[in-house]
Amino acid sequence: METAEARLARAREALAGVQRRVGTTRDRWEAPTLPLAPVLDQVLPQGLRRGQVVSVVGSTSLMLALASAASEAGSWTAAVGMPALGVVAAARRGLDLARVALMPHPGAQAAAVAGACVDGMDVVLMGPRLALSEADRRRLASRARERGSVIVAEGPWTGAHVSLTAVGSRWHGLGAGDGRLRGHELVVRVEERRGGLARMVTLPIEADAPLRRGTPVLAPVRSLGGAA
């Protein structure tokens, strides 16, 4: 005959298992991460966790940078609804183009296509104008959590684990009719779903800036009041 305590312990254990799997409570060491480009260390200090949804507003380069190190290490990347994705830029960022597939115009099938990609690919980049309802997005997020893939969505995504917004950007190298684009600095606002305050991070996303070489990456500049 089982005692009440033993049954309670068993129930707690089962509950903890479910929570771990679904992701309501997740400890840092339990979440496997994908490799992340070192330039993004300040943005996502905890790494690119599998099962996450990252929403990016205002910078395609940042989306590519998020996917680059993982792709280099053998992950597959799909870009859904991004007909204007710069292929050469992706290759320069370090994505392995042999493992990149583009679905430029999923149209009305967006939910099914994104679902199939989340099932099979490690990193799914999603364009801003996909025909996805809020329910579709929720379903995709939970599917990603289960399959351990990462969704990097352009544009706002309700319930994203991390939201990155490019609030400022600076270019170096152009003059008045001379020079060429060289270095690019991005000021990114990082808001985490459970992270408390938003942080501002300055990111030298295009490193070919001779004037800036050697200067350290600026740490979080200031904190905005209020949670995300």
Add this chain to the structure above:
Amino acid sequence: MSVVTVVRRAVLWVPDWPAVAAMTEAGLGADAPAAVLHGRGLVAVSAAARAAGVRRGSTRRLAQRVCPEIAILPYDEGRDSRLFEAVAAAAEQAVSGVEISRPGLMIVPADGASRFHGSEEALAEALVSAVAEHAGVECAVGAADGLLAAVLAARSSELVPSGASRDYLAPAPVGSLALAAMERVQREEVERLTSVLTRLGIATLGDLAALPFGDVLARFGPVGVWAHRLASGEDLAPPVLRRSEEDIAVEHVFEDPAERIEQLVHVAKEAATALDRALLDAGVRCGRVRITARTEKGQELERVWRTDVGTRAGAFARHMTDRVRWQLEGWLSGTAGVADGGKGPEPSPLVSLGLVAEDVVPLGAEQSYLWGGVSGADSRAHRALERVQGLLGLEGVLAVAEQGGRSPRDRALMAPWGQEAPPARAIAHPWPGRIPDPPPATVPPVARPALVLDAGGSPVTISRRLAISAPPTWVRLEADASDERARAANRHPSEGHVGRLVGPVWDRPRPVESWAGPWPVSERWWSEDASRRAYVQVALRDGEDAVTAVLLAYGGGEWALEAVYD
């Protein structure tokens, strides 16, 4: 010293093979003057052209001056080897195994074959007549001990008696060593070697063979050893015979020419299943499948598809069915081939369908990837992509690659996933005038219109001499299609508040912070799709500290947004 026992060989040589192959494909008669041009010089010259005084290595202009009616044909290594297959097949009518050393040159071990035909003369005669009859090509046959002697003998149609190779070779100049080099890289090395030898006063192969072996090795390294052995009438390796094997192929001829895809769905399935069965019967799997079809107008359509599902039980037929169906759909609707830049074939009813297995390997002997086999993640991703392709169709999923080009759009190569598409332009070429790195992250599939204004609000122009009329001060890009305010602002009051807008909807003007250019690019001026543009990189001020960089192109009096660096 002898490493390999010397084998008596007969060599079959087709003079000027690249020229002969090019003329065959171009449909010219064998007596027409023609030459094959590669780079700056002619690499092969037909007999008629040679009689007119055209020489190998001369330039196109020189050749045309000597012989104005000469046909200059392009160089194509693939075509040379492909057409030589027919010659090899013809030679196999007379002998059982041949080794193709390079297109134009074929080696037959002479011992057994000459016993079979009675004598070496009979063998030579049988080979020459078989090739002339079945392939329609003139050739020369010679036989000798050792590779180089046999090659030289073939060039003069001689039969060198057994054991006399060294004496036969002795008076030949060292330059003839290049004839035994089978690859271009090797030939270059040998040519370097012979030039050194000539300058050292070693003019004939006899001189070279008389040198001590060890000294040649010490002075010239492996190439020297190779040359010394050949000059001494020795062999480097026994001939590697090719075995002729039947293609694993399925052919289906339609009773009525098929015009609609509904007629073909069943055929596609049947053909794929038949190919699967044929592969299984032969105990092999294939890495690629070539799908061919003939249209009613007699046009041959062909496309190669990669496949790597051979090992998944039962999956191959299903996988191939989809691909065959898509390909046929594309051909019937005339859309196939548009994605990779080419012009699609005229849509026309199909009369036959063929599937040929390529890259055939025995079951269980698949090549694994360099870093281990197909991982679980890879096959999972392949399955997902196949599923999406099933949802969206052939062109819905694209594989991307980088290719050569100047504008960011030209540098991306897109092709339906799984289809083999060679890059149209090599990356390695210099591409002067290419837009410098960093590459833009957003490249719209077609250039969007833009307005570039000077400080006074009038459009900026660039003259043919690249003088810019005024520094660009304001740029207006297209507004978001859903932006109602921008639409309203673009509407002229006289139009009222109803009706559709014609032309682009302009966003608010944005001040230019800094700019660079103009960089001229004039491409393909000789063809119809010529383009002459000037590129300008512009940094636009968006907000307090937000700057957007864009790449604009000016051509034909219009500005266009080529790419956004975001």
